[in-house]
Amino acid sequence: MDPRIVLSMADGTPHEQISRLEGRIEELAEAAERCRKIAIAARCAIIAGGMLLAAILLGVIQADALPLMLAAIFGIGGFVLYGSNDTTAKQLVAGINDAERQRAELIGQMELTLVPEPSRLLH
Numbered sequence: 385m386d387p388r389i390v391l392s393m394a395d396g397t398p399h400e401q402i403s404r405l406e407g408r409i410e411e412l413a414e415a416a417e418r419c420r421k422i423a424i425a426a427r428c429a430i431i432a433g434g435m436l437l438a439a440i441l442l443g444v445i446q447a448d449a450l451p452l453m454l455a456a457i458f459g460i461g462g463f464v465l466y467g468s469n470d471t472t473a474k475q476l477v478a479g480i481n482d483a484e485r486q487r488a489e490l491i492g493q494m495e496l497t498l499v500p501e502p503s504r505l506l507h
Contacts, residue, residue, distance in 0.1 A: 398490050405487040412480045419473040426466035433458030 396404075436455040439445045 398494055402487055402490050405483050405490070409480055409483045409487070412476050412483065416473060416476045416480065419469050419476060422469045423466060423473070426462045426469060429458045429462030429465065431462075433460075433462060 433455050436445070436451060436458065440447050440451055440455060445451050
C-alpha cells in the first residue's frame with residue numbers, strides 16, 4: 385500500500401479513515417479495470433503476430449522484411465506487455481485486498497448500533 389495513505393490514516397475519525405480507504409479502493413479498482421483492457425489488447429497483439437507469422441509460413445503473405453518484423457513486434461511486444469501488465473494487476477489486487485482488510489478492521493473496531501425494524505409499514 386502507498387506509504388502516504390498509511391500515514392494519513394492515523395489522522396481523523398474512523399469514519400474519515402474508512403472514507404479515505406473506500407476512495408483508495410475505488411481508485412485501485414479503476415486502475416485494475418484499465419489493466420484488464422490492456423491485457424485484452426496484449427492478447428490481440430499476440431494473436432495478430434501469430435496469425436501473421438502463420439500466413440507467412442503458409443505462403444499467403446510473401447516473406448519480406450516488413451511482415452516478418454511486424455509478426456515479431458506484435459508477438460514479442462504482446463508477450464512483454466502482457467507480462468508487465470499482469471504484474472501490475474497483481475499489485476493492484478494486493479493493494480485492494482490490503483485496503484479492504486484495513487477497512488474491515490476499522491469497521492470491526494467501531495461500536496455500531498442496530499436499528500430495529502418498524503413493527504408496521506407506514507404509507
